[in-house]
Amino acid sequence: MLLSPLTRLEILMIAVPALLLLVVLEMVRRRRLREDYSLLWLATFALLVILSTFRTTLLDSIADVLGIFYPPTALFVIGFGLMLLILLQFSTVITQLSRQTSQAAQHIALLNLRIRELEKTLQDRSEDSRNRAS
Amino acid sequence: MIRETAHQQETDSQVLTRVRLLVIIPAYNEEESLGRVIHRVHEAAPNADIVVINDGSTDATPAIAETLEAKVLSLPYNLGIGSAMQTGFIFARDRGYDVAVQVDGDGQHDPSEIKEIVECLETSPADIVIGSRYVEDRGYETPWQRKIGILVLSGLISLLVRQKITDPTSGFRALNRQAILFCAAAYPFDYPEPESVVLFARAGLKIQEIPVTMNPRYGGQSSITPIRSGYYMVKVILSILIELLRARPKIAGETHHAP
Numbered sequence: 001m002l003l004s005p006l007t008r009l010e011i012l013m014i015a016v017p018a019l020l021l022l023v024v025l026e027m028v029r030r031r032r033l034r035e036d037y038s039l040l041w042l043a044t045f046a047l048l049v050i051l052s053t054f055r056t057t058l059l060d061s062i063a064d065v066l067g068i069f070y071p072p073t074a075l076f077v078i079g080f081g082l083m084l085l086i087l088l089q090f091s092t093v094i095t096q097l098s099r100q101t102s103q104a105a106q107h108i109a110l111l112n113l114r115i116r117e118l119e120k121t122l123q124d125r126s127e128d129s130r131n132r133a134s
Numbered sequence: 135m136i137r138e139t140a141h142q143q144e145t146d147s148q149v150l151t152r153v154r155l156l157v158i159i160p161a162y163n164e165e166e167s168l169g170r171v172i173h174r175v176h177e178a179a180p181n182a183d184i185v186v187i188n189d190g191s192t193d194a195t196p197a198i199a200e201t202l203e204a205k206v207l208s209l210p211y212n213l214g215i216g217s218a219m220q221t222g223f224i225f226a227r228d229r230g231y232d233v234a235v236q237v238d239g240d241g242q243h244d245p246s247e248i249k250e251i252v253e254c255l256e257t258s259p260a261d262i263v264i265g266s267r268y269v270e271d272r273g274y275e276t277p278w279q280r281k282i283g284i285l286v287l288s289g290l291i292s293l294l295v296r297q298k299i300t301d302p303t304s305g306f307r308a309l310n311r312q313a314i315l316f317c318a319a320a321y322p323f324d325y326p327e328p329e330s331v332v333l334f335a336r337a338g339l340k341i342q343e344i345p346v347t348m349n350p351r352y353g354g355q356s357s358i359t360p361i362r363s364g365y366y367m368v369k370v371i372l373s374i375l376i377e378l379l380r381a382r383p384k385i386a387g388e389t390h391h392a393p
Contacts, residue, residue, distance in 0.1 A: 102213050102323065106221045109187075109207040110228070 010055065013075070017048035040089055044082040051075055149253045155182040156231040157248065158222035160215055160305075161239030162189040165198055172202045174245040175237060182248070185225055186239070189218040195239075215305075216326035220317060223309075227318040235308045243306040247346045251308045254344050261313045261339040264331075265346035266301035272347045279360070283367050287328050290374065295335035299343065302328040306346055312385060313339055319386035322373065325366055329373045337383045 003011070024041045027033040033041075051059045052075065063074035157175050161168050168186070175184055186199035190212035199206045207221050219236060226234040233252055237243045247265060255263045267274045268284075276284065284303055291302045305327050309317065316337055322329040334341055 099323075102217045105209050105211060105213055106217065106224065109209045109221055110225060113205060113207055113225075 010052070013052040013055075013072075014049055017045040017052065021045035021049060037089070037093070040082065040086045044079065044086070047082070048075065048079055051078065149256050150179050150249055151181045153232040153252065153256065154230065155179060155252065156222075156226045156229070156234045157182045157184045157245075158187060158219065158226070158234055158236050159184065159199075159204070159239045160187045160189060160218045160222070160236070161191065161195050161199070162212060162215075162218075163191045163193045163195060164239035165191075165194040167241040168195055168239050169198050169202060171237065171239055171241050171245065172199065172204050175248065176202075178245040179248050179252075182235075183231075185222055187218040187222050189213060189215070214324040216321055216323040219326060220321035220323075223314055223317040223321065226314045231314065232311050233308055234314050236305050238305050242348050242350070244347055244349060247306070248308075250344060251306070251346070254342060255308045255310055258342050259340055260342035261310050262334055262341050263308045264299075264301065264304050264341065264343045265306035265348075266304055266343040267346065267348050268300040269343055269345035272345065274348050279363065283363060286367070287370065290371065291328060291331055294332055294374065294378070295341070297335070297341065299331055299341070301343065302331045304346075304348075306348070315386045315388065316383070320383065325370050328370050329377065332374050332377055333383055336377070337385050339385070 021042065024033065024038055024045065028035055028038045051062070055071070059074060060071045062078075063069075063071040066074055066077070068074045068077065157179060159168070159171060159175070164171075172184060172186070175182065184204040186196070186204045186206050188196040188199065188206055188208040190209050196206050196208050207225060209218060209221065213221075222236075223234060233255060235248050235251060237245060237248065243265065251263050251265055254260065267276070268288075284301065287302050288299055292299045313334065316334070316339060317330070320333075322333070331341060
């Protein structure tokens with residue numbers, strides 16, 4: 001191995017979130033992911049890239065402020081926090097979706113009954129006129 | 135038996151003929167009991183319209199309702215009793231019914247008591263009349279776990295609405311036009327009965343309980359299991375407490391909807 005284990009880890013910690021950042025951007029481009037739902041993902045991966053890139057300056061001082069002795073742990077803490085935010089966003093979206101699907105189902109039921117009733121009146125009316133004609 | 139009901143109709147059913155009454159029967163896989171329930175509602179309130187809310191049943195529930203000339207609102211998938219009932223309230227609102235009565239499809243509620251509930255609604259200042267198992271002891275046997283649950287809920291709710299509510303889980307209730315408008319606009323989606331009592335009180339609607347007799351279910355499966363009742367209690371109490379943090383709900387006015 002040419003590189004020391006620490007350097008390899010450093011490269012990995014920049015490369016992986018950078019790659020994921022590109023994946024998310026590509027998914028938005030292909031409309032597999034809505035822009036508004038991609039925001040938190042983009043923010044998370046961008047932040048991880050930045051923090052890993054400026055490990056000795058930015059990350060170390062953040063770890064220091066938070067009272068974390070081992071700076072890479074600060075990276076996990078921040079990543080975990082953002083992950084929780086994303087999950088919370090999912091829950092709110094699910095709540096909204098379930099309300100909407102439920103309203104849609106109610107409308108379907110109400111419209112269905114109206115259609116059946118209208119069909120019946122139509123049928124009755126045409127039978128009536130047929131009887132009158134004969 | 136038949137002669138007796140006919141006689142009663144002549145004397146007591148003035149209220150039932152005067153108001154435009156809709157009986158809402160929420161039903162989820164109730165093929166064993168639904169037919170009997172509809173028959174008995176027809177018998178007890180011949181002038182009432184019946185609408186069965188088929189909450190995504192996989193059995194013959196909607197077919198039974200159709201053959202017995204009830205209107206059927208079939209939800210394409212199971213939404214839970216709250217959203218099912220709301221569908222019924224929207225229907226009642228859009229078709230201009232004065233009074234809506236909820237009667238469960240499992241046969242627990244005795245349709246012959248619809249008359250008393252509706253009469254009470256018409257003669258008292260109440261906007262909602264709830265048929266309660268516990269106003270007087272009529273021998274309804276409640277399993278002890280449920281009894282504790284109902285005691286806790288009725289204690290909490292009575293405290294919050296500043297009125298004694300003995301049976302907040304009862305789904306046997308009648309609503310006047312104002313209450314129908316309120317429920318059509320917003321109704322709790324699941325396990326709605328206790329929460330709706332708090333909602334009614336906070337909206338300024340008046341609640342009245344009257345004693346009723348409830349039967350064990352005719353057939354089919356109850357949806358209540360020990361784990362679900364635990365979840366039920368936690369969910370209902372959380373909903374009620376969070377409701378207190380919200381702005382007071384308003385009663386929706388009449389809007390002109392398609393008939």
